[in-house]
Amino acid sequence: MFFEKQVDLRSRDAMVSFLAEHYRYNTMNSWNGATSYAHCIKIGRLGLKAAQVDRAYEMLETDFWDEIQLPIDTFTMEFAGRYTIGTNGRSGGYLVLYNSVHELTGHQSHCRSCGQRNFKRVHETDLSTPRGIIEANVFRNGGCWVDAVYLDEPTIKEVDLADDKKLSFIRAAKIACKDETIGNKCGRCHAEGENGRVNYTVMPSRLSVYPGKSIDQREDFVEWSMGELRNRVKLVQAFDRACDEIRSAFIDLVDHCEVVDEVVMVPQHRKVINCTISA
Ligand SMILES: [Zn+2]
Structure with missing residues (x-):
């Protein structure tokens, strides 16, 4: 457990301080001002060993997200699409908890x-x-x-x-x-x-993310019942756990895979002169 923390779900104080002190980051940009629960995932903040750091920077030049994004899909499914996890910040250095919703695409x-x-x-x-x-x-x-x-x-x-x-x-x-x-x-x-x-027997839907919506920003939790607090703590713990799984998957990639150069041939259309036509 790197990001996940144990919280005493019987203690109001413990739950409130867990939520109030959790790391936060912008959901969009700094001028929008909305923030949500987050974790910094810059290379220097992942707790990597010195030997892993160079390889990790190399990995950033690839489409590595395709390989490690399963925990996000699982998390989104677990919360029926009402919450999801996205990256934000310059070069995606932060994982942020977002409000979202499954919407029907309307296709029949x-x-x-x-x-x-x-x-x-x-x-x-x-x-x-x-x-x-x-x-x-x-x-x-x-x-x-x-x-x-x-x-x-x-x-x-x-x-x-x-x-x-x-x-x-x-x-x-x-x-x-x-x-x-x-x-x-x-x-x-x-x-x-x-x-x-x-x-379609099951109508197709897509996930709409609300990047401008803050979660619990400036919330003091005074009016929250124990049940509401517990639910929110469990959501944030599930977010922390998913961030841990993403971090582990990234470290696994760094430890077991190497970045190699590949030359890709791109087919190209061009006009040429053909002089074999008889007049
Ligand atoms: Zn067709």
């Missing part, structure tokens, strides 16, 4: 071939049924005609159903066609059928 379906997401659902219908025939007609022009015009439409006229039944299907289809499509063709790769779009 995705393509099974290219993965493209779509804001419309695939309307499930059987086009060979009377209802399917009516729906296909309404969807075709976005439901913009008045009901009576649809009733007079030749293919709908032919359908063997009472007019009031047809009208109820027409009205339902007019609403559905705003958010759904008949057929599941992908707008990007044009795949359809088995390979085309399919509705």
Whole structure:
């Protein structure tokens, strides 16, 4: 345990001093003035052995975060997306506790071939049924005609159903066609059928972070109940623990991996003169 501290959860004083004395840092920048629980993770402050320091500085030149960010994902999941951990400060020298929230992206379906997401659902219908025939007609022009015009439409006229039944299907289809499509063709790769779009069963969401929101800044905790204090201490301890895991993962990287130079060939388009065309 480098960052994590034991706290007596039965003692109000112990909990308040743990929270009030915890290291803090800006959530955005110094002019914004908002701060939250934080830890400094500059190389000089990680408690590294002399032999590790040079290798650690070399590591900073790589995309090392990809390798060590699992504790952040686990922490965010543990708190259902209401809190997350981000880096802040010049060259990301601080880990900061942030407020966040899972927000639905609004996508309703995705393509099974290219993965493209779509804001419309695939309307499930059987086009060979009377209802399917009516729906296909309404969807075709976005439901913009008045009901009576649809009733007079030749293919709908032919359908063997009472007019009031047809009208109820027409009205339902007019609403559905705003958010759904008949057929599941992908707008990007044009795949359809088995390979085309399919509705999400779990709606996709993304994590929105509130970088301007402070946490417990200028809070004296006087009005907090023991239960509220305990919950907050547990949150901050979980943050400390995650920071410890990130630190350990970084040290592991320094101890077991080396930074090597790699030359990458980048394909480049250019115009050249070709004189082999016969006049
Ligand atoms: Zn596609």
